[in-house]
Amino acid sequence: MSDHRVVIIGAGFGGIGASIKLAEQGIEHVILEKLDDVGGTWLANQYPGCRCDVPSHLYSFSFALNPEWSDSYSLQPEIWRYLKKVAVDHGVVERVRFGCKVDAARWDDEAKQWRLETSAGSMTTDVLIVAHGFLSEPSIPHFEGIETFAGQVMHSAEWDPSYDVTGKRVGVIGTGASAVQIVPEIHKQATSLSVFQRTAAWILPHRGRTIRPWEHELYRRVPAVQRAVRGFHYWSSEFLAVPALMKPAGGKLLKKLAVKHLETQVPDPELRAKLIPSFKPGCKRLTPSNEYLPAIASPMTTLVTSGIDRMVPEGIVTADGVTHQLDVIILATGFRVTDNTFPELVIGRDGRTMRQTWDEDGLGAYNGTTFAGFPNFFMLAGPNTGIGHTSLVYMIEAQLPYVLDALRLMKERGIASIDVRPDVQASYNELLQRKLSPTVWNTGGCKSWYLDKNGFNTTIWPDYTFKFARRLERFDVESYYQELTPTTERKLAAIS
């Protein structure tokens, strides 16, 4: 049994960032990572064409800018290499236990500690930081007969990089952000491509470009210039996107842009009609691409809009009775977000799992980070920290000072446990839901992973992201129940 001050779960952006900040403060900790390397989502997602649709200069840690980005929107291998380098340069890798999966985390109210059961044995920790990522559990829909399909089935987030689609008849199910990146790449290699579209997606023009050697040189020599470019990306997306997404009438310009893009790229009016979504742009994540629509319009691609009925050894049978002959099926079907299994593993102060509390009391966190009844527990990229218009790394970095300040206060004041007050959490969530109710995410007419099974938006932060960062600059200990360590209690008793 090992004993720690802090255990971090996950070695992606969140876990690496937290570890760097804890180490700066000399706080002992270990990171548990189920995979065999760092990188989180950027290690797991290796599908062809995988890249980030947030500008490279913004999609990185503010304290570790990378002057070497080769493209203004980086591909997955480069983002992974960046994360690995940051982890190595800051000594994070030595603190990670790879291949270590957490099976259970139970709060021990007597010891004021978390007891973890992991694939590497039991351990205890005073504080648990969960950075498991909300897009880490693939959603694999149940298709009748899937087990009978004679070819390969792969989820986008479980891509086997050794698999070669050259010369294959490929089916892609889904038209979300992952599919929009996969389809153009697969189109270059496959013999035929069938894209199974349940709901069309709004496709915007992509503004990506190669970063020139003189720019690299400039960023290396004058980091302030790269910081200014980063600032430009940050502030322009805040002030252009947030008002458009927050107001019911917003998004008209986005729609105009997307329709023009579609008209330019898809000459066939019949096909175009199938590609126009019925919901407002922004209701689901906006997907920029200059290659997706031409790949769909290509003579070797079939856009299948009839629903999937079942899978058979030869391929997919759709509701219109057609059998689509396939060698490989790619499930670009997204992730289990509001229904992922992690909360079932975490047991809080009253013996209920986090899933039970969410089912019974409603899903929600306080400041996207802490949960009533789960003391000394912090989640990075937790509920309602999601954003579509800017970098999630910004949100994660905004949470770190909050966690660090909590740990500092606990040490200084001899506090053994902090637990957010349920009334504080409830009013925070009421405010969030009020703000979310008129926005395009709630009223745009789509069904997205932003909403839970009860229609609550437990995913999106409905405001400017700098307001989130401002909220979390300081740990508001007054919003929390606190229990002192026995030593502190004895000292206080001796004084009084």
Ligand code: N01
């Ligand atoms: O998943 P999605 P994703 N039968 O949930 C369809 C992030 N990301 O992996 O819309 C048929 O968006 C489903 O259809 P419908 C980003 O945050 C970021 O693409 O439900 N179809 C939909 O078309 C993103 O939002 C980057 O009708 C079925 C698709 O599968 C998140 O990941 C890049 C089906 C799922 O779309 C998830 O994106 C990529 C069924 N039974 C991803 N079930 C960046 O660049 C589902 N579908 C940062």
